[in-house]
Amino acid sequence: MSTLAAVTGDLKALGSIGYGLAAIGPGVGVGIIFGNGTQALARQPEAAGLIRANQILGFAFCEALALIGLVMPFVYGS
Template sequence: MVQDAAVTGTGTGLAIIGAGLAVIGAGIGIGRIGGQMVDAMARQPEAAATIQTGAIILAALIEGAALFGLVIALLKA
């Protein structure tokens, strides 16, 4: 009984760490997209609409992947 509780506690802790890493990774990715978007729009202002559309789509895809990672990690907890 005690060993089962210890294993469950460790699994829960690792799931929470996994969820945190998924969210941190998404935050870093979206931050890099935003920075590169601003850089690209500064270099080519005439392509700003196209660049912004692509950046928003990429940010949504990253956010979706992070959400899946978060849900899977919390379901494993």
């Protein structure tokens, strides 16, 4: 019985490590979105409203992926 508990604890630890590694993707995506948005604003300041709207939309999609990744271990872990 204690062996099963140890294996379950190890799998939960691996899930935490996996989510930590998976969070790198949205972090890089957000950096790319805002980096390129800043360049676009510097090149065409008159399009600031459109660029900013697209930045916020891209940010929301990236963060949604991160939040889904955070919730999935709890859904499948039960």
